[in-house]
Amino acid sequence: MQAEIITIGDEILIGQIVDTNSAFIGKELNKIGVSVYQITSIQDDAAHILKAIAEAEANADIIILTGGLGPTKDDITKHTITEYFNDSLIQNDDVLKHIEYLFAKYISTPISDVNRQQALVPSKATVLTNRFGTAPGMLIEKDEKVFVSLPGVPYEMRSLIQYEVVPYIQKKYNRPHIIHKTLMTYGLGESAIAQRIEVFEDGLPKEIKLAYLPNLGKVRLRLSAKSFDKERIESEINRLSNELIAYVEDIFVGFEDESSMEALIGDLLVKENSTLAVAESCTGGNISKMISSIPGASKYFVGSVVSYSEQVKINELDVPKELILEHTVVSAEVARSMALGIQKRYNVEYAIGVTGNAGPTKDKTDASVGQVFIAIAYPGGVLEENFNFGQPREKVIQRASVKALELLKKSILKKS
């Protein structure tokens, strides 16, 4: 069971956008036992699309294309697929109705002929309903292979994969199980780890693959296996990951999570019926944005203050002015005071306080660019750490946000 993903669009090849669609599709397919053999990104060019589909057909059982289904002239995927299958376009009435519905409900401009033409699909195709957009997904079977064409807009594509494509594959194919288990380690380089676990690695059974994924101070160790006997490989992977942990116990920090850190924190807070507030400075709202991206976040997320100015820190977070004068605004003391200030004021169990300098320039404080202080106020006390995330600005904001959530998680687990 192999799949190939073809993402179509000049904007990918000129680097105007990063293709995030294929990673999503790869992950979803892996969950249901389908390996991705190759991802190919190509131009909005009929000859190139035809060539890529033919090559993918030679390698894979499932071929998934994204992109090029819009209503404008640069969108040529649908016509090219129709050509590939020697097919012709016919109008699908359900799709037309759906397009008319979307226009009536959400779009202020009148519906036009080009919009209606999105209801034309190859006669051999099964339509996959796109609940969030006007371009339908299309699925064409040929012998034992299946070709799927999806819009490139990420949230439209994601919904089609989850609610249409995955159930279809699950029904049609007998699939093996793919299991990945990823150990996260912190503090040792990949070659030092490799040396340490050499005996373990050399002794691994053929069907188990080990990969090293180094990234900025952490190395992730991924064990992967694929088999029709789910129970056997599951217990095999669990046995081996326990064996591996024994080798790296001092640097092991946990398993990579299936769900995001934000979702995990949400689950933990809901479970213990606690609430959360955030006092941000250099992260500028990014932590709040991450927390509130989870559906149902309003159950535990009360709100936050982005205190970009000192005055807001003083007035809205009750940070004493003398504290700022004594320690400067980028300091452990101010981070702590921000966390405790909002914890009290917003009447929550948990509160994050973050202050730092995201750069690019040094500001009036003495803090170097990249310096960030994070404090977590929790029912049992305050957890504090400070970091230097270097440059650029965007990286400082991102890493500080992730670290803050990591520390929050730690403090929730510590408490319970």
Add this chain to the structure above:
Amino acid sequence: MQAEIITIGDEILIGQIVDTNSAFIGKELNKIGVSVYQITSIQDDAAHILKAIAEAEANADIIILTGGLGPTKDDITKHTITEYFNDSLIQNDDVLKHIEYLFAKYISTPISDVNRQQALVPSKATVLTNRFGTAPGMLIEKDEKVFVSLPGVPYEMRSLIQYEVVPYIQKKYNRPHIIHKTLMTYGLGESAIAQRIEVFEDGLPKEIKLAYLPNLGKVRLRLSAKSFDKERIESEINRLSNELIAYVEDIFVGFEDESSMEALIGDLLVKENSTLAVAESCTGGNISKMISSIPGASKYFVGSVVSYSEQVKINELDVPKELILEHTVVSAEVARSMALGIQKRYNVEYAIGVTGNAGPTKDKTDASVGQVFIAIAYPGGVLEENFNFGQPREKVIQRASVKALELLKKSILKKS
């Protein structure tokens, strides 16, 4: 002049990471007149790597590989390239010295044989110095083609592209000029734009390509051209983009890269020496995050309140409780009161107030999923609008944020 990019690593195909390297490389190559024909992501598998290199050699002049150069056993790119060129590995003394230097300076564990083996390179390769890591870049010429192998760690790869690969290509090849100019528009769908500019699009010279890039409320229109006559296509693209602007004047907000909406607003606020605060609800911090992503935002951005709970709206934004009871929390009245509340409290000229229901469920209010009210308090009054952004949650948050910034810009321009 065509290039192909091959990114190597199982972690890409199983969706454990998003490949951001190819977008970076694509962009850098475009700047120096090299088009990327295709991006291919493949597994850490020798046969697959050999096949991908051979296919790329048939299509492109420049083949750039990233990934698989680490010191551990799952890294096989270097050996596979050596095999592809019927070459053998020899030790490069400069690389060895550099590795020893990095270990002495930054790494606590002692240097080992696997680390030293990173100094082995194919005898036919020119070494590209990796200033930030132990794996060297390698460049092999074959007839008129060139093969480059780079580590997959993004900041190592980026530095090698900028300081080694780009200068090499500039020196070796006579290249055309590639020009992209992207107009950003807000507020009209791509098909409505297409209809409006049909005459313009049909009249475009053959060498100019027009692409539509829709994304959550904005549509980018990209004009692209490639030619050895730089001056001619530059003036042609400028002429055509001015012509295009005339068609979309009411929805045109600027050129991409020049500056985003956030940056534009920043410029306007700095110019009139005004300050800004934000009261967010359903957008959960996203508007603040966008505003604060601009370096120097602290000059005008004072801070914000994310009021996820009613209590925070009442206590921290001075929204009267009766107002909420009378109109519900998702209403024009509450959005206005939030904006005016934070404007006064944070003592700013401009304030955004946003309340809505991002979904996925209906909440206790009567507001349907996707319903959002936006108010902008400015020195001359309050600007208000309401929207239904549909689903899913992520789209509602994004579009509401973009709309809020758009209205803010409008109110700044209106005032001045």
